[in-house]
Amino acid sequence: MKYIYKYTFILLPLVFFLISCEDNNDPEDIFEKDSTERLNEQEKELSELLQSSEYGWKMTYFTDDPRYTNNDQQLGGWTFIFDFVDNSHVVMVSDFSNQTLTPNESEYNIKLGSTIKLSFSTKNYIHDLSDANNAPSSSLTGKGYKGDFEFLYYGQEGEDLIFRSNRFQIEIRFQKATAEDWENISENIETEVILQSSGELQLEISNNGEINVYDLAFSPATRYATNIDSTDLSFGVGYKEENLKVIKPIPVGDKLVTDLVYDSENNWFISELENGDYVKIILGDPILVSDVVNDYYFGALAASGHPINESSDAFIDIFLEARELASAETGLELYGFFIVPDFGFIQYIFLDDAGNDTRPNRLISNYSVDDSTGTLTLQDGGWQNATGESFGNTLDGFHDVLFNSQGLRVAPTGTFYNGGPVFYLISNEDSSISIGTNGILY
DSSP: OHHHHHHHHHHHHHHHHHHHHHOSOOGGGSSSSOHHHHHHHHHHHHHHHHHHSTTOEEEEEETTOTTTOSSOOOOOEEEEEEEEOSSSEEEEEESSOSGGGSOEEEEOEEEESSSEEEEOOSOOTTHHHHOTTOOSSGGGTTTTTOOOSEEEEEEEETTEEEEEETTTOOEEEEEEOOHHHHHHTHHHHHHHHHHHTOSSEEEEEEETTEEEEEEEEEETTTTEEEESSOGGGOEEEEEETTEEEEEEEEEETTEEEEEEEEETTTTEEEEEOTTSOEEEEEOOSOOOHHHHHHHEEEEEEOOTTOGGGGSOHHHHHHHHHHHHHHHHHHSOEEEEEEEEGGGTEEEEEEEOTTSOEEOOEEEEEEEEEETTTTEEEEEEEEESSHHHHTTTTTTHHHHHHHTOTTOEEEEEEEEEETTEEEEEEEESSOTTOEEEEEEEEO
16 A cells, blocks of 8 residues: 555656646746747837828927936927838928928838837938037037937827937827928927017016016027026927927926917917916017117127137038138138128138238128018128138138028027127028127127
8 A cells, every 4th residue: 555655656746747847837938929029010010100190290309308317408399290101211390490391301210129219210300409510509519409310119108109219218209290280380480580589588487476587598599598597497498389398397386387378469478377377488579680780790709708609510610611711722710700781791800820810891782681580681792802802712601601592580699798799690591500699889
């Protein structure tokens, strides 16, 4: 009998072993598909989703969104609309500049890695934000707009597609676009003009009947409003049709404000809360270009701390190229220029090795101002005399910008240099070209 028990105890472990071999709970079998298969399915899913929206997708991209970075915010937001027309081609527009309002086609791909990555693989408007050499101010030299052109896919939330930027892990939402979005994106630029053409800006916050007012200095190039009185209440803005969006919420008691609507009657952007509290960005009386031109001329000198150093990289490149060409042709170094519409010339300043200056004048044969759009338009009258003619075509890069038929938008910055106001002169043809200038009283 004890032998029977003995062999029974030997057989039972064997039975359990055989049963366990048929068990479907092996770790390798918990997932029906391996990681590569799952990624391939996600790739197919994303490709189909990108092409599924009739009018494509839109996003507003705050490239240094303070919710995801450890650095102080310096930039606002830019809106893009994408139409993924097939498995490899995308058409996009953006409110980055007037130039980017025209639909442009490029290539994209979906890459497999540790996760799914959407990559805009050939140059298009999205690359304006990712080019480190395309900086809107000197403080962002080498960083550009801190943007990206590759985005990691994290799935859906409702109808939104959720991505994160590849470098800085900024969350991006693709929302379904409409036909109106494509038609109306130019209205974002109109909102920009409203803000830029304003006089002094103020932030007013009403909280339980207590009202606080702060002065703001706004930079059109970076789309960033610096609160002069309280840095905690500084913020970047994104433009919508007669609306502003901030990604760093403005606190009102225990409420947070992110969207403000333009009220043309009162000339402010406002967000009204249910309890009567509000946030306002109050616009000053519009600064008329005609008044600016009557009172000031514009200086742009390569001097330490001068506003020209706050010019966009797109303009700095033009400046450096002109300097190099002029130096090669004449042996003189370009130091800067003055734009003097009322006196009918642009005066360039060149220095020799001893610091002696040569000042050729490029004539302004006529000029006009449009106060409704804040635009100054200059007409080229050629060199004034032989001194100027000796520089030939070395300054054509400047003249293409300064004498462009679409004109220059005059945008007050609210800041001052040597007691005079600082203005940006922004190309209406390509608003990525902005010139930091010092307003000098006649």
